[in-house]
Amino acid sequence: MQSSLPQAKWQLPRIDRTDRWIGGAASGIARELGVQPLVIRVAFAALTLVVGWGLVLYVLAWAALTVLSPEQISPYSPTPKGATAVHRHVGIAVVVLGLILLLAQLAPSSITSFTWPIGFILAGALIAWSRSDADSDGISIVVRIVAGLSVALGGILVFALSSVSITEVVVGLVFGLAVIAGVTVIAAPSVVQMARSLDGERMDRIRIDERNRISAHLHDSVLQTLSLIQRNAEDPVRTGQLARQQERELRNWLYGPTTTEPDGIHLGPALEKAASEVEEMHGVQINVVAVGDTGAAVHGDISRLIAATREAMTNAAVHSGESQIDVFVERGAHAIDIFVRDTGEGFDVDEISADRRGVAESIIGRMDRAGGLATIHSSPGNGTEIELHLPITPTPPSVGAERTSPITSEPSP
Amino acid sequence: MTRLVLVDDHALVRAGVRAELENDFSIVGEAGDVPEAIDVIAREKPDVVVCDVHLPSGTAANVIAGCVERGVTTVFLALSVSDAAEDVIEVIRSGARGYITKATDGAELVDAVRRVSTGDAVFSPRLAGFVLDAFSTELTAPTADPELDQLTAREQEVMRLLARGYAYKEIARRLTISIKTVESHASAVLRKLQLSNRNELTRWAADRRIL
Numbered sequence: 358m359q360s361s362l363p364q365a366k367w368q369l370p371r372i373d374r375t376d377r378w379i380g381g382a383a384s385g386i387a388r389e390l391g392v393q394p395l396v397i398r399v400a401f402a403a404l405t406l407v408v409g410w411g412l413v414l415y416v417l418a419w420a421a422l423t424v425l426s427p428e429q430i431s432p433y434s435p436t437p438k439g440a441t442a443v444h445r446h447v448g449i450a451v452v453v454l455g456l457i458l459l460l461a462q463l464a465p466s467s468i469t470s471f472t473w474p475i476g477f478i479l480a481g482a483l484i485a486w487s488r489s490d491a492d493s494d495g496i497s498i499v500v501r502i503v504a505g506l507s508v509a510l511g512g513i514l515v516f517a518l519s520s521v522s523i524t525e526v527v528v529g530l531v532f533g534l535a536v537i538a539g540v541t542v543i544a545a546p547s548v549v550q551m552a553r554s555l556d557g558e559r560m561d562r563i564r565i566d567e568r569n570r571i572s573a574h575l576h577d578s579v580l581q582t583l584s585l586i587q588r589n590a591e592d593p594v595r596t597g598q599l600a601r602q603q604e605r606e607l608r609n610w611l612y613g614p615t616t617t618e619p620d621g622i623h624l625g626p627a628l629e630k631a632a633s634e635v636e637e638m639h640g641v642q643i644n645v646v647a648v649g650d651t652g653a654a655v656h657g658d659i660s661r662l663i664a665a666t667r668e669a670m671t672n673a674a675v676h677s678g679e680s681q682i683d684v685f686v687e688r689g690a691h692a693i694d695i696f697v698r699d700t701g702e703g704f705d706v707d708e709i710s711a712d713r714r715g716v717a718e719s720i721i722g723r724m725d726r727a728g729g730l731a732t733i734h735s736s737p738g739n740g741t742e743i744e745l746h747l748p749i750t751p752t753p754p755s756v757g758a759e760r761t762s763p764i765t766s767e768p769s770p
Numbered sequence: 771m772t773r774l775v776l777v778d779d780h781a782l783v784r785a786g787v788r789a790e791l792e793n794d795f796s797i798v799g800e801a802g803d804v805p806e807a808i809d810v811i812a813r814e815k816p817d818v819v820v821c822d823v824h825l826p827s828g829t830a831a832n833v834i835a836g837c838v839e840r841g842v843t844t845v846f847l848a849l850s851v852s853d854a855a856e857d858v859i860e861v862i863r864s865g866a867r868g869y870i871t872k873a874t875d876g877a878e879l880v881d882a883v884r885r886v887s888t889g890d891a892v893f894s895p896r897l898a899g900f901v902l903d904a905f906s907t908e909l910t911a912p913t914a915d916p917e918l919d920q921l922t923a924r925e926q927e928v929m930r931l932l933a934r935g936y937a938y939k940e941i942a943r944r945l946t947i948s949i950k951t952v953e954s955h956a957s958a959v960l961r962k963l964q965l966s967n968r969n970e971l972t973r974w975a976a977d978r979r980i981l
Contacts, residue, residue: 644895644896644935646895646896646898646899646933646934647899648899648902648903648933649903681935683895683934683935685895685899685930685933685934685935687902687930696934698934698935698936700935742934
């Protein structure tokens with residue numbers, strides 16, 4: 358259903374190169390019709406028996422249809438596009454008629470007077486049993502059954518009026534069943550084998566895709582970084598920075614949340630990202646330690662908290678004169694606490710000049726507006742620690758109550 | 771002078787670590803895999819072994835177990851590129867006194883070796899964070915020994931400060947206790963981590979993918 362093509366519109370089928378037995382025409386048509394490719398393949402094969410028409414049609418289809426571009430290929434979904442019940446019923450009738458004609462072609466003698474009634478009964482049964490989509494096409498199931506029954510009754514009526522003995526019918530049925538059973542016994546092993554090998558191929562393709570995905574990612578990230586590191590081998594600061602940034606990215610890719618949930622920002626990854634950006638910009642090392650379930654989405658808005666933390670990191674990077682900054686994040690059940698700490702110069706908190714907008718506005722003001730609290734601990738010579746506290750609504754139980762943070766927040770020392 | 775043995779499968783890494791440490795300690799042996807390491811340690815009986823976590827024929831935990839089997843008592847400091855939870859927990863539980871990553875700079879490495887040699891536990895901020903997570907009180911695990919499976923309020927406080935990047939002496943000043951007391955809290959936490967009966971600790975940590 359993930360098709361990029363409009364669902365409800367008929368389109369010219371496109372050849373599906375990825376799923377083909379011969380040229381891919383059958384699977385392309387099947388994709389457009391919304392049936393299993395096998396059905397179309399069997400239809401082509403059957404038509405081939407009728408003076409080779411199937412082969413001709415197949416070659417024509419293959420030559421005329423355009424190839425489906427790879428990005429349009431979506432998982433197979435058996436939804437008939439734009440087909441209504443009427444389409445389907447006409448289709449069934451045509452198929453039944455076709456089968457009878459085929460039989461007439463192959464074995465004219467088998468068309469006896471009982472073929473028609475049986476055909477009618479079969480068609481009636483198919484109409485009655487075909488999938489009921491009453492609410493989608495407006496034909497109620499009752500109408501369907503009545504229609505099916507009347508077709509079948511018509512058949513029986515014709516049957517009764519014709520002068521065919523019961524024995525003949527039974528013999529015909531038994532004969533037909535025997536043929537079907539024989540074909541099944543003969544064909545089953547090879548069909549099963551075919552299905553298996555197709556499955557195997559599909560698995561291989563999935564594996565190859567996954568491999569390609571991973572190598573593409575490694576190429577874009579790790580290899581690029583390694584070559585950058587080689588070029589910057591003379592500059593230890595830059596080298597270390599590149600390596601850390603790459604490590605962080607790779608870690609996140611390997612262990613980070615696989616799905617991007619729309620219901621909130623993920624605290625841990627968001628802070629890691631902010632930290633690596635500040636690292637890159639100011640050439641410092643930021644060590645982020647997270648405790649509690651920081652990978653899970655937070656219920657509520659934490660963008661201000663992230664922004665304030667980022668500002669605190671930048672502040673430490675610019676003003677402390679220290680090359681290493683520690684960030685500790687603790688997600689409790691009722692609050693998030695973040696500590697951004699450096700062991701640098703420090704300053705007198707009471708003497709922050711009014712023009713230091715960074716601290717006043719970007720950190721304290723921001724936390725205030727977010728409904729939280731920012732506290733700054735610093736004194737000249739003893740480093741700086743900025744403490745951010747934001748109460749959060751506990752995660753709803755459905756999101757996994759046992760996965761919320763282990764540590765209840767306590768008043769900071 | 772404190773006698774050291776270095777265990778790492780990469781000769782280059784050994785050379786680097788040796789260069790950082792040889793001014794302050796005497797390095798009496800090197801090894802590149804598990805059996806070799808056990809032999810060297812049994813022969814030299816060093817004070818401290820600086821051991822890489824992943825070796826060609828096993829892990830640091832195997833080395834520690836092998837030494838215990840041979841009746842050698844020494845102190846292990848695990849050194850690894852990875853600070854993934856599974857690695858940390860396995861090595862610490864098998865008896866290492868500390869765990870640091872290869873990103874640690876020279877001065878810190880020297881300090882860490884010195885501290886484990888005096889019987890102290892070495893926690894990096896990340897390891898402290900991990901311990902906090904592992905001993906979370908909200909985690910309802912069937913505990914055989916509740917005393918071991920919980921951190922006291924003070925221990926928790928010490929761990930939180932460690933996770934925030936505080937050095938031992940800063941913690942001591944902040945909590946107005948002596949450095950010795952901080953060290954004994956850290957050692958108690960390490961002991962609990964090693965002896966704790968939470969069987970699922972490792973699995974849980976792995977599930978959570980704590981970094």
